[in-house]
Every structure is written in structure tokens, then in C-alpha cells.
Amino acid sequence: MKELRLMKGNEAFAEAAIRAGADGYFGYPITPQSEVMEYLMAEKPHERTGMVVLQAESEVAAINMVYGGAACGKRVLTSSSSPGISLKQEGISYIAGAELPCVILNVVRGGPGLGTIQPSQSDYFQSTKGGGHGDYRMIVLAPSSVQEMADFARLGFDLAFKYRNPVLVLSDGAIGQMMEKVELDEQRPRFTEEEIIKNTPWATTGKTKDRERNIITSLDLDSAKQELHNHALQAKYKLMQEQETRYEMISCEDADYLIVAYGTSARISQKAVDVLRADGIKVGLLRPITLFPFPTEIISKLADQVKGILTVEMSAGQMIEDVKLAVGCRVKVEHFGRMGGIIPSPTEVVEAMQTKIIGG
């Protein structure tokens, strides 16, 4: 039975992680996501499901704990906010290199540097283009509601295990902190030891006499083999692009103009679409749900239909590069955004649409 609750985005994510059968959470406090660990500690998941929750000494340690746990075939996760995610990049690169499944939540705040504790979307490049060293990708899920914070905790684990790859949930301070009603899934049991041995035969569970030893590593000093490993990774990322691209289309069927926005920006933009439509201007909204893989194909298709595209992002314009790649030079693509932790108002988006796209 599903359960209806009023919760903060961060809490919904934490509760959903328990219910998704997580084995372990390792984190370090940073605003605006500390409620994730606070909620988990208060909930005593150790008593509920046997889940381990540990406050690490740093983000570096936390992500490496995730590496260790994931290498054992466990469902493990961590959460942080921008400066903390920067520290986790070393571990994320190793996790991607060693092909381990895990879920990472980034509740983005304004940067660069210590920045603000207010919501931002300025970690798009870091999230979708690598962040750490080496050629790797993560599936990046961008929630735009508390409901999706909960849903993506579970979906994140499923995708992470399907592809043996880290999955990043890219949220922001607004969605992490806002309260909404949320429908929570039933408790899913944690993996048993037998299930782990069966489902993740590569995991370090202790070498029994009947199998070769399992090694989790991202090292191969032989460049020819390292290149082969890279080719295999790229093939996996291509498969993700073919199978896991997710997006939502709002009022796009008859649209003459398009807004592309994700997360909080998509919520603001939806209001702007309503306002513009009330004025008789046919605007649609394309909301990418996965930022990698990016919904390139559908944006390319819509470019044949619309006269101009505005990306709304709480950054200097980062996703716009992917939109432009999808569109080429066929129609005008402009950006509107606020930075430093400021959420744009629907009125500002309407104005930007009118000056930069419709009138421009």
C-alpha cells in the first residue's frame, strides 16, 4: 500500500531510500541537504530494515565508503550539496571506472566557492560532463517535485544496478527544502546475501572455493586494455542514451515557441507558459528528466516545429549548450537565468520570452 505524507524534498528522498531497500547511507552535513542524514538518523533505519547510516569525517570519506559498500553489491547512497559534491568527484570517477552502482544526491546551492545556501542549477556542467577525471558519464535525474525526489531514490537504485553505474539525482535547494504531499512506495526488502551473490556475481563477498577471486578496481596499467575498458564504458553510455532518456512535454503539440527547463526552473517556466498562453501565444515546455542522457532527439524534432527556444536555468546558461547541439542553427536558442541562489520569477521568464524570442 502506498502512503500519503506531507514532507520536505530531502526527507522524502531519505524515506524513499529506506523504502527502496537501501543497505547503507554515508554522508557529511552541508546546507541545504542536511535533512537527509538528520531524517535517516531519527528514523533508526537500522531497526526498521537493518540499513546502516554513518556520518563520515568528510565528503571524501563518505563517497569512498559508498565505493566500498557498492563493491560488496550493496545498495548504498550518499547526499551532499555543491561544495561537497566537488569533494566527492574523486570517488565518483573511481566508482564510474570500477563500474559500481550507487545513488548520489546533489541538492545544488549557489556557487562558485562557498557561494550561498540558496538554490541554484550551476552544477549542470559538473554533473553531465564528467566532474571528476577521465571519460565517464552518470545517469543524471532531475526532480522537479518532492514526489520525484522520492521516486528517483528508487529509480536511481534500479538504474544504477541495471548499468553498474553511479546515478546522480540533481536537485536544488528549493526542491530539497519545499514541502509537498508525496506518495511513498511500499517497503522493498533489502538484498539478502544469497541475492547479492546471485545478482551481482562480481561483488567482493568473500572468495569461496568454487569461484575465482573478485577484484574491484579502476586500474589497468596496460594502455591497450585500458582503452578497451574505455570502449566498453562508452558502449554502456550509448545504451543508456538509447534506453533511458526521459522527459516531460507540456503544451508542446501546437507550440510556436519552446521553453526548455528542468527542476525548479521548469516549475517556474510552466507558470510562464500558462501566462503566455492566456495571452494567445502558443508556448510549450520541454522538461528534461534525465540530463544525461539528454533528450536531444525530441528537442531536435521540436526545432522543426517552433520559431525559437528559450532555456531557463538558474545558472549563466549551461544546459543551453546541449540544446544548441540538438538544434544546430535551425532556430534561435536563447538563455534566461538568475544566479547566486536567486529563483527567477514567472514574470521575468515571460519578459525574457517576449524580448529574447518572440520579439527578438
Next chain:
Amino acid sequence: MTKEDIRKPENLVYKKTELLTDKPLSYCPGCGHGTAHRIVMEVLEEMDIQDKTIGIAPVGCSVLAYEFMNIDMQQAAHGRAPALATAVKRLNPDKFVFTYQGDGDLAAIGTAETIHACNRGENIVIIFINNGIYGMTGGQMAPTTLPGMKSSTSPYGRDVHMMGNPLKMTELVAQLPGTIYVTRQAVHTPANVRKTKKAIRKAFENQKLNKGLSFVEIVSNCNSGWKMNPVQANEWMVENMFPFYPLGDIKVND
């Protein structure tokens, strides 16, 4: 007596443990890493816990430890092995977990992970090979490099005013309530090998009894990094390393 007479099974006093693979070790001849590997694996074999043990390899000359140790292993980022081990043990309390780390790994980039795992009293074993230098990257200064000791980044000898003092990690972690057994050993003579093996056995027995963290430092040589032959390196180690890093148990909480 012919060779054949001598090689009879009844005359056999020592054989290679099956917990070491047949892959030739990548270590320089005379390096202490090889002996240290051997005794850790012998202990696991004698305790019959191969199928319950997960090892964590570091970054450094022993980065390939997982190639030689015939057990399930994870390869950590530089210095992070204690963090991996923490999670592995917390999520698998019935397994035996150890890290195997050099001084650059454990006492420089991984100081925080080391101290906090020790302080939390994670029920794991940390094996710390202290050769006073960064071997793998070509003999640069380590936190454990002795005052006056030459390395490629302290070519005129370590000047403690300029480069800081050597860090005695083992004495440091002995002060933390989470450590249960802290000892410093060496593997340059058969007698020391036996003592070190006993210490490693004790460390794993502690883990079996859920006692907390055992920390076994092995003072070792790096003949390549020190630019000496193996015999000279061991003599230099006895003369110079042991006075600064004295051998013996530092903390034994039974």
C-alpha cells in the same frame, strides 16, 4: 644425499600459501612488501578465513596487491582505504576486513581517513608498510622520511624547518580510544618475520572477537628509493629507521 632425497614430502618444512597467486610479484628484489604479503596471506590461511575476507589495496607500490592475494579485494583511491574498509565492515559485520597501505597512502593523503577510522574504532585491521619514502612514484619525500634523509624531493636531506617533521602515525593512533592493538614490527630477519606474523594473527583474532581496530606498522625498506642494494638498505634501516621508529607493541588492550 641427492636433491630428490631432500625434496621428499616428509622433509618439507615450508610451502607457499595458496592464498598467494602464482603471479610474479612486481616488487623490487629485497623489498619488504613481498614478505609482508606472504605473512598476511599465511595468517588468513591458518585461520581458514579466505572465504570471509575482503582486502583493500592502496595506491603505491602495493597498488597491485589484489593481483597477488588470492582473496576478494577492492582497490581504493590514494589514501581512502580506511573509508572503504569502514563501509565494507559495517555492511558485512561477519566478514574480515583489512587494509594494506604504504606511508604516503596512510600518513599523507589519507591521514584523515586513517585517524577517523581508528578513532571510530572500526573493527578492521590496518597493515601499514612504513618505508619512509614514496616508492612507486620514484622516491619522493614521505611524511615518514627521517630528518636529514635524502629523497628526490629532499635532495639535500629532509630539513625539518623547511619540510616539517616525520609523522609517527603509529604513536598517534595509539592514543585514540578506538584502537585496541597498535604495534610496530619489521620483516628483515626470520625472527622479525615470525614476530610480525604473530602480530598480524593477533590483529585478525581481535577482529574475530569484535574488539575494535588493530594497527600493525611494518617498518620496511625501499632499496630502490633509498638507492641502496637490499643488504645495505636493511642495514641502513636497522641503524637509522629503528631508533626513530622503535619496534614493539605500543598498545595492547586485551
